[in-house]
Amino acid sequence: MNSFRTRLTLIMITLIGLSVLTAGLFMGKTFKNNHLDALEDNMVREMKIILDRMDWREGRPDALYSYYTQEAIRLRDITDSRVTFINGTGVVLGDSDHDPQTMDNHLQRLEVQEAEKSGVGRTIRYSETLNQNLLYVAMLVDPDRPETGIIRLAISLQEVDESIARIWTTLLIGLLILFIVAVFISFRVARGLTRPLEQITRVSKRIKNLDYRARVTVKGSDEISELGLAINAMADGLQIQMERIHQNESQLASVLDNMIDGVVMIDRNGRIVLLNRCAEEMLGFSSRELVGRDYVEAKQQYELLQIIQHGLERREHLREEITFYFPEERLLDLNLVPIIQDDEFGGVLLVLQDVSAIRRLERMRSEFVANVSHELKTPITAVKGFAETLLGGEVDDPETARSFLQIIFDESDRLNRLIGDILELSKIESRRIPLQFSPVELTSFIGKSIKLMSAEAARKDIEVTLKAEPGIYVEADEDRLRQIIMNLLANGISYTPDGGHVTIVVKPVAGTQYVSEGEDYDQIHISISDTGIGIPKKDLPRIFERFYRVDKARSRGSGGTGLGLSIVKHLIELHKGSITVESTVGAGSTFTIILPVLQ
Known part of the structure; x- marks a missing residue:
């Protein structure tokens, strides 16, 4: 931008210099022409006065030389000019400065020819004798008779040249001062023009470098100010558009990332x-x-x-x-x-x-349908087979009939439990069962659950032990929590050999540490351990799946449906809890329930 300012200043200075020089030349030329015109007018008036006061004689030149020469010399002293008398043929009759008889014919002189045409003629010639310029003015003696003769005056232009030189000196000094003032003004004007342009350029570069907050400081109402306003309007529009673009990009990036x-x-x-x-x-x-x-x-x-x-x-x-x-x-x-x-x-x-989870769910759905079909088909087949046997004549044998009817009853009961568990699991998975949370004192609550299972445990001579401090509370749905405890107790008793042990341990936990009586706690850990057959390591990840059995023959023989642990897991998750299992084959298993104290 500095180079632009310099170029603009130089252009303005050049234009001003040329304008000032042209004006000076025009003024000098005009002054000189006006001065010469004034001299010519004075000389014409003098010549008219001379002709009016003297007697113009005609005749042979040799008879007139003396008369006109004396008159020319006399008039030179009066007019302070060179005086020349010329006849109609161009012969010099008298001259104030030279012998007319030695002078050339003046018919071809410019001022003489111009006088013969228009009455008055003027020319400027350099005098070799005087070594200076002379102004020659010639006039017809009688405009009606051009052949009469011509009178001519000549004055030195030395004073005129000196006067014009003084005028030129004064003019040049004035023009130089004007030029200096014009240069200063041009610089100020150029600076005033380029400074806002420099600011506009800086702002434009900032906008180019994506700084859309850059603005031009606008002062005044000229064209450059309008340009600054246009730049600001453009920056406002770009800033709004870029903010929208960045917002859209951010939203798009957020959508893509999530x-x-x-x-x-x-x-x-x-x-x-x-x-x-x-x-x-x-x-x-x-x-x-x-x-x-x-x-x-x-x-x-x-x-x-x-x-x-x-x-x-x-x-x-x-x-x-x-x-x-x-x-x-x-x-x-x-x-x-x-x-x-x-x-x-x-x-x-x-x-x-x-789609791994989707395909796994589809596979589980297919397996579930196959398992349901298989589990339903087994008791139905048994009922149908024994009913057909009874209808075939075995009903007449009371002992056989009673045995077959007992089997039909047991299978019907198993079928009823299976359908009930399927419906229960379906309601739990679809979260269509409302939970009624209330404070539950676990020691007495689990003690009652153990009493309900005491007959089954006594039948297998299994000892069920509860280890829990009194006054441990948890917020839960009492019926669903009892269903959880009963299912796990039933599993422990079913898969524990006669004479074994099932132990229930309840511990309050704060953070990750077990706490003693009287201390605050936020979780409850309920562990149900047995001394049963255990679960192989490869089966542990799948034991909470529907219809999954580790020992299928024994599970079916014990009356299990294969849905108990799946129901337990879903009910615990409805309580915002979790369940884990640890097991060693031949040594037993431990199921640990983790429940939050407050829902």
């Missing part, structure tokens, strides 16, 4: 341009490693790279399910969609959906 599906965008050249957080987890690569690089550099399995390649080549929607083994095993549903922008192919969008 999507449960992976999103990968690949341009038409095969470069990865976008990778959300879920895609990073699924593919095992960070966006820093892949964005801007070719998709082939993502060291993933061959099937994925083939799908992307086919999508870029065919530019059509593709869908596949692929099992990924890195970074962990999972089943992914791949949707590859071509991106069309302004009727041009812009790349592909790859959407990765983890």
Whole structure:
């Protein structure tokens, strides 16, 4: 901008200098012409006076030389000018400064020729004799008779030249002062013009560098101020638009980062341009490693790279399910969609959906249906078979009939329990059972549950022991909590050999530490341990699944439906608690329930 200011100042100075010089030349020329015109007018008046006062004689030149020479000399002293008399043929009859007989014919002199044409003639010539410029003015003696003759006056222009020189000196000094003032004013004007332009330039550069808060300080109402206002308006619009763009980008980034599906965008050249957080987890690569690089550099399995390649080549929607083994095993549903922008192919969008849980749920649903069908079919088949046997004639045998009817009754009862458990589990899973929370004193509550199971325990000579301090309370639904305790006690008694032990331990917990009586606590741990057959390690992750049995034959023989532990787990989760299990084959199992004190 400084260079622009310099150029503008130089241009203004040059224009002013040329203007001042032109004006000076015009003024000097005008002054000189006006001065010469005034001299000419004076000389014409003098010549008219001379002609009016003297007698103009005509005749042969040799007879007139003396007369005109004396007159010329006399008039020179009066007019202080050189006086020359010329006849109609150009012969000099008399001259105040030279012998007329030695002078050339003056018919071709410019002032003489001009006088013959217009009555008065004027010219300026350099005098070799006087070494100075002379102004010659010639006039016809009788305009009606040009052949009569011509009178001519000549004066030195030395004084005129000196006067004009003085005028030029004064004019040049004045022009120089004017020039200096003009330069100063030009600099101020240029500075006044360029300073707001410099500010506008700085603001424009800041806006170019994405600083949309930059504004021009506007002073005045001229065109530059209007330009500053326009820049400010543009910056306001850009700032609003960029804030909207940043907001949209932030919202889009938030949506992409919080999507449960992976999103990968690949341009038409095969470069990865976008990778959300879920895609990073699924593919095992960070966006820093892949964005801007070719998709082939993502060291993933061959099937994925083939799908992307086919999508870029065919530019059509593709869908596949692929099992990924890195970074962990999972089943992914791949949707590859071509991106069309302004009727041009812009790349592909790859959407990765983890369907492992969905497929597992579908498998569990299928297994559940198969298990329900199998569990229902077994007692129905038994009832139908024994009923057919009785109808075939065995009813006449009282002992056989009683035995068969008892079996039919037991299977019907088992079928009823199975249907009841299925309906109960369905209601629990759909959360259609309201819980009525109230304070429960666990020592007496569990003691009552043990009494309800005492007959079953006594039948197998199993000792059930409760270890709990009095005054331990928990907020729970009493009926559902009893269902939890009874199911776990029943399992412990069922899978414990005769003469074994089942122990229930209740402990209050604060944070991660067990506390003593009288101290504050926020959790309750209820452990139910048995000395039964135990659970193999491979079966531990699945024991809370519906219809899953470790020992299928024994479970069915004990009257179990295979839904008890699944019901327990869901009821505990409804209480915002959790359940864990530890087991050693042949040594027994321990189920630990963790419940919050307050709901």
